[in-house]
Amino acid sequence: MTWDEYFAAWQAWTHTHGGRMPPVRDQGRVTPLGRWCNQQRYLHKAGRLDPAKTARLIEAGFFAGAPAPDRAARIVTDLHDLVAEGRRFGTVYADPPWLYDNRATRAAAQDHYDGMTLDALAALPVGDLAADDAHLHLWITSPLLLRAQRLFDAWGFEYVSGLVWEKDQMGMGNYWRINHELLLLGVRGQARSFRVKNLRSVARFPRRRHSAKPEQIRQMIEAASPGPYLELFGRRTAPGWTVFGNQVQTDLFDTDTITVPAPSRQPETTPVQTPLAETWPTQATGG
Ligand SMILES: C[S@@+](CC[C@H](N)C(=O)[O-])C[C@H]1O[C@@H](n2cnc3c(N)ncnc32)[C@H](O)[C@@H]1O
Structure with a gap:
């Protein structure tokens, strides 16, 4: 279909659906019209949409239905840009490219x-980007564990707890054959608890490509910790997250990064059963 045909299809759809945007997925499959809408938003945001098309979309109210700014994904390549903008984040999620002594x-x-x-x-400048009351979730591997203290100190967090990601496959190791990674938790200010109380400290998720961390853990962090969310050294965009890294992948058709609506939140003080609970660890095996 041509751009004009998609535009007409979008107008017809939104007209008959009370101004709503077409769904991106229908029964698990990406819809062509939803994909086209995402593409327009992405190009517009990136400043790459043809001005005449932009004008037609604006006039037709297309962007009025864009996701709330706090759910838009954003990529940054220099953290100082965020500092200059005065941005502060309730949660920093970091997976640093640690250098290993072991060859x-x-x-x-x-x-x-x-x-x-x-x-x-x-x-x-993580200390400048973290809100006064904030959480830091920091990935670390066993050989480097004790180096994490340096980052907690430098970035202004107090280490308080952590999660073990238990992998399904055995990895390398001169001593124990490692099949886990550690996600350490630091806090600052008054952010001294999780807003949900049902998250266990051992999570068993399959290992994926090299260094990739399970998306379920990101979702657990969203449930537990306050926004806005900053990911350091991420490799993919996520709705509602600002991601810093030099390998961040975006995809015009990675619809999840643009259109997933914000989940409704329970009041911060109320322990809740989250909708994801059944996919999260239910067996506490830590000592
Ligand atoms: C451990 S990996 C992160 C993996 C990620 N958590 C995931 O789930 O896919 C570290 C990332 O930091 C990136 N990186 C290394 N040096 C960097 C730098 N100076 N600035 C920004 N990113 C850097 C690497 O390219 C790599 O993508």
């Missing part, structure tokens, strides 16, 4: 990306 582990990681020294990581 085999270092080589395995650096097949995929460059590492950063502890000094360089500590120098990132």
